Amino acid sequence: MQILQGAHPHQSAGVGEHAGTAVLLLHGITSTPQMVRPVAQHLADQGFAVSSPLLPGHGTTWQDMATTRYADWLAATVSSLEALRAEHETVVGFGVSMGGALLSDVAARRPELVDALVLVNPAFAATDWRLKVIPHVKSLVPVAQALADDIRRAGPPRELAYRWTPLKAFDSFVEQWPRLVRQLPDVHQPVLLVRSRHDRIVPPVSAETLLGAIGSEDVTVRWLEDSGHVAPLDHDAEELIALTTQFVGRMEHGH
Template identity: 45%
Template sequence: MTDVNAPLFADARPELTGGRRIGVLLSHGFTGSPASMRPWGEHLAAQGYGVAVPLLPGHGTTWQDLNQHTWADWSSALDEAFVKLRAEHDAVVVGGLSMGGGLALRVAADHPDEVAGLMLVNPAVATERLDVKLLPLLKHLVPSFPAIANDIKKQGVDEHGYSRTPLKAIHSLIRGWKPLRADLPRVTAPVIYFRSTVDKVVDHASQPLIVDGVSSTDVTVVPLEDSFHVATLDNDAPIIFERSSEFVARVTHADATA
């Protein structure tokens, strides 16, 4: 039986991708695990892409463990995974869900000439919630809030996320957003942006900041009308899988990278 928290790695099959070795790096979200990305990653692997879905530090264990980690830990882990994947492939596309989308943007901003494309699913770089202003104080008074996992419209689906939201960790996440937003103009790679019309975790603050903030002239927004936040496991997952397969093929084509 597969461990739902286990990372996913699949070797590239260049015989299916025009003779080129194409890599795809996917990042799960805050308090989640590779379980939320596994079906997407397996779909892309079946197309011949070399896929990596790492387990971010503090995830897949306990929420108390996550409270000991920071944005720098998660960002560094994904950056290291990208550098390794890029060394082994002709081109690499990076994607992520929620916090993972923010981390993917961080990689694209730090490696603007090496990321072939970005695939974002309900990414977070900001919030309209006013209670976040209290986090510097609250994190010292209470260790956690109720869970944010499993915002899924489809019945019988489990994201396998934590049962609580650790406050020290989420405060670090939110502090990581400001420098990321400042660096969005460094993102030049093509972007496909999947956005659920109903999302009870990530509000509408992030989309205009990202769409208008990146320097890319190739940005496509795909609305997901039958899914909540964890859209990679929800009713619209087939749309994400199909459109992302087309996107990876397009942005990694030899002519597109010339």
């Protein structure tokens, strides 16, 4: 299956003093590694090893995604982290939206795989009434309009993501939320939680849920004042990059 131009996974080996530290960067649901590329590119330029996998069913057609489920995306996340852990002393996860939820899932259940988490507008909960009807309509309605491109900044690059959201695939993620929240107390790694002030996709209750339940004693919260949901492509991208690089550097030197 043809991967969309710009949607390819991205990987680079670490060099120099930072070669022992790797960062896994995960995109959100219906999206692609293009969403996190500015952060990945900067970290790679600094000498950190980076890996931005393309999650199963993403980056081709929404019909491909319709055949995949949360378990497939979780398995891809685990195998990516295992590969990085095999070769690096320190492994940090960076995830936007569902990417953040996937990382929290692995951090709770396989803590040996990831040393710290950067969670950008992670999705664990929502207030949107439409989510409540998905379980009832997903057999009748295969797709809904996409969640993509919540970016305040005008002009390119826009988010490279599907224009349609396959509902059965999407619901396989939503139905995990109660379990993900229940196991947040088992997440003990340091966390940098980055929140966009103008996120129209993931509501404040999601971050509040995370902060109320997470087991980590080292939690830093930072706000991006002029960004929507897709923060790495928005006005505050430079600030997000700086916060992430600083946090990864701190983890590298013994947390």
